[in-house]
Amino acid sequence: MTAADDLPPGxxxxxxxxxVSGGALVVLASFLLCIPSFLAWFAPGANSVSxxxxxxxxxxxxxxxxxxxxxxxxxAVSLAPLLVTLLLAVLIAGQVRRxxxxxxxxxxxVGYSLVSAVLASWAxxxxxxxxxxxxxxxxxxxxTVVGGLVRLVVLRWPRTSPRWRRIAAGIxxxxxxxxxxxxxxxxxxxxxxxxDVSSVQRQVAGxxxxxxxxxLGLAGAPNAVLYSVGYLSGPGFRVGxxxxxxxxxxxxxxxxxxxxLGAIPNHPHTxxxxxxxxxxxxxxxxLAVRQLSADGTxxxxxxxxxxxxxxxxxxxxxxxxxxxxxxxxxxLRHIGxxxxxxxxxxxxxxxxxxxxWMALRRGVRAAVGVEHRRLRLIVGAxxxxxxxxxxxxxxxxxxxxxxxxxxxxxxxxxxxSQAPVAAEAGSGDDRSLRSxx
Numbered sequence: 497m498t499a500a501d502d503l504p505p506g507x508x509x510x511x512x513x514x515x516v517s518g519g520a521l522v523v524l525a526s527f528l529l530c531i532p533s534f535l536a537w538f539a540p541g542a543n544s545v546s547x548x549x550x551x552x553x554x555x556x557x558x559x560x561x562x563x564x565x566x567x568x569x570x571x572a573v574s575l576a577p578l579l580v581t582l583l584l585a586v587l588i589a590g591q592v593r594r595x596x597x598x599x600x601x602x603x604x605x606v607g608y609s610l611v612s613a614v615l616a617s618w619a620x621x622x623x624x625x626x627x628x629x630x631x632x633x634x635x636x637x638x639x640t641v642v643g644g645l646v647r648l649v650v651l652r653w654p655r656t657s658p659r660w661r662r663i664a665a666g667i668x669x670x671x672x673x674x675x676x677x678x679x680x681x682x683x684x685x686x687x688x689x690x691x692d693v694s695s696v697q698r699q700v701a702g703x704x705x706x707x708x709x710x711x712l713g714l715a716g717a718p719n720a721v722l723y724s725v726g727y728l729s730g731p732g733f734r735v736g737x738x739x740x741x742x743x744x745x746x747x748x749x750x751x752x753x754x755x756x757l758g759a760i761p762n763h764p765h766t767x768x769x770x771x772x773x774x775x776x777x778x779x780x781x782x783l784a785v786r787q788l789s790a791d792g793t794x795x796x797x798x799x800x801x802x803x804x805x806x807x808x809x810x811x812x813x814x815x816x817x818x819x820x821x822x823x824x825x826x827x828l829r830h831i832g833x834x835x836x837x838x839x840x841x842x843x844x845x846x847x848x849x850x851x852x853w854m855a856l857r858r859g860v861r862a863a864v865g866v867e868h869r870r871l872r873l874i875v876g877a878x879x880x881x882x883x884x885x886x887x888x889x890x891x892x893x894x895x896x897x898x899x900x901x902x903x904x905x906x907x908x909x910x911x912x913s914q915a916p917v918a919a920e921a922g923s924g925d926d927r928s929l930r931s932x933x
Contacts, residue, residue, distance in 0.1 A: 514603020
């Protein structure tokens with residue numbers, strides 16, 4: 497082994513390793529997506545399409561998760577299944593955390609983008625394909641954003657002040673509350689309209705032949721969750737130009753045959769929607785305020801709540817934008833919630849909820865402080881009386897002891913003074929006896 501073998505790898509070596517791992521991420525994602533794709537291919541029988549077509553379909557769906565868009569039978573589709581986007585983000589984030597240099601991260605981005613474009617250029621099913629150029633740009637942008645954020649967190653988080661950590665924890669807790677509420681509302685709506693969903697599923701394809709549609713619906717489940725978040729936050733969501741739903745209004749137009757669309761309510765359910773929205777905002781604000789610092793000036797705490805509210809609004813606005821898209825340039829050109837409204841609505845709700853909980857906590861702390869001081873005064877007064885009683889008891893004990901000691905001393909002196917008299921009397925008696933004898 498030479499001295500050169502002990503040196504760490506240079507930037508070019510790290511870049512090459514990152515490029516290889518970035519390309520491997522795309523292959524791994526395609527392999528994972530091949531599992532449901534081949535399940536869908538096996539379900540109706542393999543006579544209609546070949547196994548290669550199932551593989552190409554998995555690749556098209558995979559690269560569409562970068563939000564570069566695809567062409568479905570010649571129609572431009574910008575709506576991407578968010579579950580695929582989440583899978584790609586998790587794979588990129590995990591690999592970026594393993595590298596120890598910026599050159600390695602750049603290599604991951606380059607390798608990921610190039611392999612995505614190469615696979616997109618190969619995976620063509622007639623008029624259905626992912627444009628290689630747009631795929632390259634979208635993959636590069638997606639990997640740069642995800643990898644850059646993860647790299648920034650890895651480098652800066654250990655040196656982040658406790659204040660900003662608490663704000664980040666508050667933002668994360670509020671996002672979890674909103675997403676969990678959206679998931680619950682989506683599941684409850686599908687369960688309530690299970691008959692309509694099943695009817696649409698049978699119209700599209702019944703039995704095992706409907707597995708591809710079910711898998712596509714599963715991949716788009718996170719999109720539906722964020723549409724529910726848009727409903728809870730106020731702006732609602734749209735499915736094309738004829739169907740929209742918010743807490744104040746509902747329009748139900750003609751929809752394509754897709755099972756999940758059968759769960760869209762025909763009525764806005766205003767009271768229930770507003771009540772759930774307020775409840776979600778209160779819970780999210782309460783959890784966040786518990787994370788934020790209770791110390792410092794009122795202005796500093798207000799600033800923390802403001803930063804927290806803007807952060808939650810910006811994050812949900814970004815997620816809503818990723819969940820939105822369109823099919824073609826006709827009636828379905830826009831599907832999803834207006835992200836430019838979701839952000840401000842959530843920010844305002846978090847600001848009001850956060851300030852309200854913070855003021856309530858301050859009032860409770862002040863009331864508890866006053867009561868605590870009053871109890872301390874009461875306890876202090878009682879303690880003073882007890883101390884005085886103990887001092888009086890001690891004085892009495894000392895007086896009794898001194899009196900007993902004095903009596904004992906007087907008795908001892910008296911006994912000592914009587915002893916010589918008795919001795920003289922005894923000696924006089926002895927002399928008398930001797931003289932008589």
